[in-house]
Amino acid sequence: MGSAAADALLPLDASRFAAESRAVVDFLEVYYRDIESYPVWPDAEPGHLRTLLPDMPPEDGESVDVILEDVRRHIIPGLTHWQSPNFFAYYPMNASTAGFAGQMLSTGLNVLPFMWAASPAATELEGVVVDWMARLVGLPECFLFSGGGGGVLHGSTCEAVVCTLAAARDRALSNLGHEAILRLVVYASDQSHYTFQKGARIVGIPPSNFRVIPTLAGSAYGLTADSVHEAVKADVADGLVPLYLCTTVGTTGLGAVDPVRDLGEVARQYGMWLHIDAAYAGSALICPEFKDYIDGAELADSVSMNPHKWFLTNMNCCCLWVVSPALLTSALSSNPEYLNNVGGEGAAEVVNYKDWQIALSHPFRAMKLWLVLRRYGVAGMRAYIRRHVDMAKWFETMLEADERFEVVVPRRFSLVTFRLRPRHEGRDDMEALNRKLLVAINGSGRAFMTHFVVDNKFVIRMVVGAAMTEMRHVQDAWELVQDKAKEVQATP
Template sequence: MGGAPFDALMSLDPETFARESRAVINFLAGYYRDVEKYPVQPEAMPGCLRTLLPDAPPENGEQMDVILEEVWRHIVPALTHWQSPKFFGYFQANASTAGFAGEMLSTGLNVVPFTRAASPAATELESVVMDWMGKLAGLPDCFLFSGGGGGVLHGSTCEAVVCTLAAARDRALSRLSHEGILRLVVYASDQSHSTFQKGARIVGVPRSNFRVIPTSAASSYGLTAASVRDAVEADVASGLVPLYLCATVGTTGLGAVDPVRDLGELAREHGIWLHVDAAYAGSALICPEFHEYIDGAELADSVSMNPHKWFLTNMDCCCLWVASPAALTSALSTNPEYLSNVTEESAAGAGVVDYKDWQIALSRPFRAIKLWVVLRRYGGAGMRAYIRRHVEMARWFERALEADERFEVIAPTRFSLVTFPIRPWHEGDPGDDAVDALNRKLLVAVNGSGRAFMTHFMVDGKFVIRMAVGGAMTRMRHVQDTWELVREKAKEVGALTNDSGQY
């Protein structure tokens, strides 16, 4: 049943491209029509695909309809459906019609804009889009190209963190001896994303020089300037050099917010690079009511946020802004002869951006056109309405939890992340382990139903369930249905308000 041998000379034939692309689009349209019918998380056993697929690729190429049929029969049933309107785990991987269109243009044009000469329009569009996004999010002018800063589109926050850590490291080492790297210290809270610890190790900071600063319910699990100051001053007294501080706006576990201005003033005082990580909640900054959370950003050295989480932009797309592009490019630039281009020499002083010097990799996709299409298609007003709709859904769920004495809300719902556990279910103290076991059972029961998917977090030694609202297809009815599911499963696992079994 195999097809004819693959003809490499016709691999990008326009007619074949049009026909097979339409087949894929029709496939995906059918998938999205039916996605709500699938269990959000499948019951796929490890190795299930190996039992269904051959041990080796076909010798001869096969037709696209045959391939798509296998995707439908074997791949789709074993997926966790991130685009399901009932997916509330982790943070969303947003998608949209405009996001797909932009992704198709990016993939279809398939340019590699690592220097301006490699694709002038792609480079210039990226600098325009980064200024657009910065203005929309209310960032200070110092992060815009028009204000002396600038931005770049990375694949993930992890890449952005490594690049800014490298820039901070080189800035510090320029005034220290070569062995000074062993004295550099990185600071983050116990709520900060683990990528900062990984990034610090990658750029050579010793593991023992990474400070995880505790937070508490008293500060809604945000850092306090006092706790950071204590850690910094202790390190300075020990002969160490404070290097880099992360301030998070919307932490992964609880959606907590660190005080950017207070931390920025402390960072300036000690010459510390301040990075503001708004990977998730940065999308909400386009709404004026959330601007307070970025107050003091003019004191930061860098800011990042991920449009692929909550801004209708398909994976992958991370915005990184820096106040000093030179600090970034001096740490990351290379200038091999094969990348030089004599036609660009006349533009050397004209603000030309070579994005190869703003990232780890040389090769890079045309991400800017994807974000540009989303911005053009929905506009600022459309995106604000989109964000606010999810915020209202999350607050509805939070109010429902607060009205039910079986549950407690762990941290204020600032954006669209709700965090909660079941309370102890009878008088007296059943012990933390018993309560955690009950919450684990509840999460397993909810996810095992296939009717919703959530994840968990540990805070103060307590098992907490996370419900992140933000899917492109999620409506209020899905949130309300999930609340009924949580109540139903809480009853099944024994979450009663007293020993008599009354609610």
């Protein structure tokens, strides 16, 4: 495009769209082909990009080729390559051909299912897909639309948590009056994701009313019913109101699992809202061998999991299921005139997703998850998960057979937590040593891992879960860990 007149833009001209989109597909094809050759974690300095780019966008439009060349030169070298098969950090953030195809369709159609009438088929597909996922994950019928519950596709767990906290809060305040907001208490473990603390603060719970209950190695860092019970009893004695209990299946740091049934019984006894956060491990629950981890889910009020983590669904997509949609929508609904639909009056019984979430607008995420489920099938997804679990198991076995290392917490899914054993006593030495080991691993560019600290132990986290990871990458990572361990142990 030369000097830009409006007509020259033709922003959705079909053949121009196709030509430029194909150029991007070609670009990404090369990216995926070459991705192993990039250092997983870039060697970038803060501010490096700003110095390379101008202060203002160009006056006249540029060609897609020029822009893609800049992506290649300026952006790619400064990225952490989350899709690299050698990415073992955080938790995975899966891309896939089907997830990408679904996002393309969603982005291309660019419709908004915020109300049924604003795009009927998009709203309905979301209802179908969340029911599919609920059945796959093994949730009880009460979380399905057919069982009086229902689900929605949010962008993140944090959003799901804020919405459920608001629903729980408003249920409580409708009985107690708004002043009681100062007396509401939220319970989580010291292993819960910080999103619960952030979410509780966002919805106005006093920060001093957030209880972080310690967990212990003896219960594999799962929350015990007794410890929650003690905390709740103390609060009730102080005139406070237990509101919300967070449980996690597969915690962020260590992959720990809270005992859902035991905690559910405590929650029931005190009328608390029980949420199950299965952001990462929810994907594993589609395999029958992991189903016991959500035994007792019928005692929960809400469950969430992120297909954008380990379920081949490109960013972003978080399933939230609730037993009582009415509690959610009464906290989040509104009916301004500009959203009433003339001619859509017969649709009183439909789902309007704007009332299930923070935002009004809501991308057509169902298309993406639908594509993944249909393209890969249930058997394919189970095999995909099991392959990662098996590779993690192999890595754990290698560590266990090597006396230099210890596995810190027994592996449950595809996260292995390990560290170098101390050669000498003293915590400082060990932390420094393992920190040096992690820096050496990541500095090699051949793998990227992150860490966690538990019981004063500096732990290296190695998660198998990137879509491209094969056995040879895990074997390479194990060799890398051994080599770097030798290096750091050799230096004083």
